[in-house]
Amino acid sequence: MSQSPSDATNAVFARAQIYSDGGSAPRRVDLRLGDTLQIFEEGAFRAGWALADIRRVSSATGALRIRALTAPPQAWCEISDPAFAAAIEQRCRLLAGDRQEKREARWRIAALATTGVVVIAALVWFVIPALADRLAPLVPASVEKQIGAAADTQARARFKGGACVSPAGEAALARLVDRLKLLAGVPLDVQVGVIASPVQNAFALPGGRVYLLRGLIESAQSPDELAGVLAHEFGHVAHRDSLRAALREGGAALTIGVVTGGAFGAGAISAAARASLSAAYSREAETEADDFAARVMNKAGRPARALGDILKRIAADERSTPLDFLRDHPLTNERQDRLENESTKASGEPLMSAGDWLALRAICNR
Numbered sequence: 001m002s003q004s005p006s007d008a009t010n011a012v013f014a015r016a017q018i019y020s021d022g023g024s025a026p027r028r029v030d031l032r033l034g035d036t037l038q039i040f041e042e043g044a045f046r047a048g049w050a051l052a053d054i055r056r057v058s059s060a061t062g063a064l065r066i067r068a069l070t071a072p073p074q075a076w077c078e079i080s081d082p083a084f085a086a087a088i089e090q091r092c093r094l095l096a097g098d099r100q101e102k103r104e105a106r107w108r109i110a111a112l113a114t115t116g117v118v119v120i121a122a123l124v125w126f127v128i129p130a131l132a133d134r135l136a137p138l139v140p141a142s143v144e145k146q147i148g149a150a151a152d153t154q155a156r157a158r159f160k161g162g163a164c165v166s167p168a169g170e171a172a173l174a175r176l177v178d179r180l181k182l183l184a185g186v187p188l189d190v191q192v193g194v195i196a197s198p199v200q201n202a203f204a205l206p207g208g209r210v211y212l213l214r215g216l217i218e219s220a221q222s223p224d225e226l227a228g229v230l231a232h233e234f235g236h237v238a239h240r241d242s243l244r245a246a247l248r249e250g251g252a253a254l255t256i257g258v259v260t261g262g263a264f265g266a267g268a269i270s271a272a273a274r275a276s277l278s279a280a281y282s283r284e285a286e287t288e289a290d291d292f293a294a295r296v297m298n299k300a301g302r303p304a305r306a307l308g309d310i311l312k313r314i315a316a317d318e319r320s321t322p323l324d325f326l327r328d329h330p331l332t333n334e335r336q337d338r339l340e341n342e343s344t345k346a347s348g349e350p351l352m353s354a355g356d357w358l359a360l361r362a363i364c365n366r
């Protein structure tokens with residue numbers, strides 16, 4: 001019989017304990033407790049019990065009486081040696097039986113669950129917000145559309161005034177949008193609308209809905225300025241910037257809810273919509289949207305600096321409110337210089353006919 005070193009060094013012994021094999025009368029045995037409990041009768045090995053199989057049974061004598069799950073049902077062993085009994089109590093973890101086993105299993109599960117909760121909490125609070133940008137592409141288009149629809153409702157409630165729907169104005173706007181989409185050279189799922197609000201603002205919602213507010217249309221001094229703003233917004237749509245900003249602003253729970261397909265239901269969608277309206281874009285997002293607009297304008301042979309011009313005018317306007325375009329798109333000198341540098345001379349046809357320009361400027365007139 002091979003013995004592990006621990007078995008050899010840790011073994012304890014007891015002489016003249018009482019053993020019954022379940023068939024014959026109880027007799028005196030010697031016990032050795034190592035990796036197993038070994039029972040010897042007059043020096044001969046009689047039985048070996050695995051420690052995990054040993055259970056306590058009640059005894060009238062007050063001594064520790066044990067049995068083994070793998071031994072014959074009536075077999076038992078009674079230990080009157082206190083030191084040996086203590087060693088049995090210490091080494092046979094399941095001495096008290098299944099109830100103890102279940103209790104220990106419950107503790108193990110609780111410990112595992114705690115570890116899991118800690119890991120998830122760490123993910124939620126530290127990792128996922130940092131990943132919002134990378135997770136945005138994982139959001140299904142259908143979920144982004146739902147967020148956009150909720151944001152649309154919230155935006156309309158915020159910018160009271162209703163949609164501007166003069167047929168001539170809408171037709172003129174549709175022609176401009178179609179030209180810009182063609183020039184963009186990438187598939188753009190955008191729907192552009194106008195709201196009769198005096199605020200000088202334009203914004204893109206998740207899912208591709210873009211709004212021009214009446215105040216911004218009135219500030220525009222040329223089709224190029226308006227086209228520059230629209231092309232800038234289309235850049236945000238192409239990069240899903242509104243969704244990215246919402247995920248960053250809305251935090252981890254929102255990101256998990258949205259990335260998992262809105263599994264957390266309407267609450268996550270609505271929260272994402274709110275976040276998309278309050279979140280500001282990153283500086284990188286603004287630069288990329290400017291570059292996108294500059295590419296579109298250059299392709300049309302129209303000056304990209306027109307976008308910088310209208311932004312500068314709005315920035316200088318005392319009527320600007322915190323809700324304005326510039327909160328989402330703060331104009332820095334760097335941005336303006338960049339637009340200037342990327343601008344070409346006007347060599348192409350105007351983006352709008354004179355008639356369309358007038359019709360668009362009157363789109364909110366009833």
Ligand SMILES: [Zn+2]
Pocket residue numbers: 232236281285286289328329
């Ligand atoms: Zn922007």
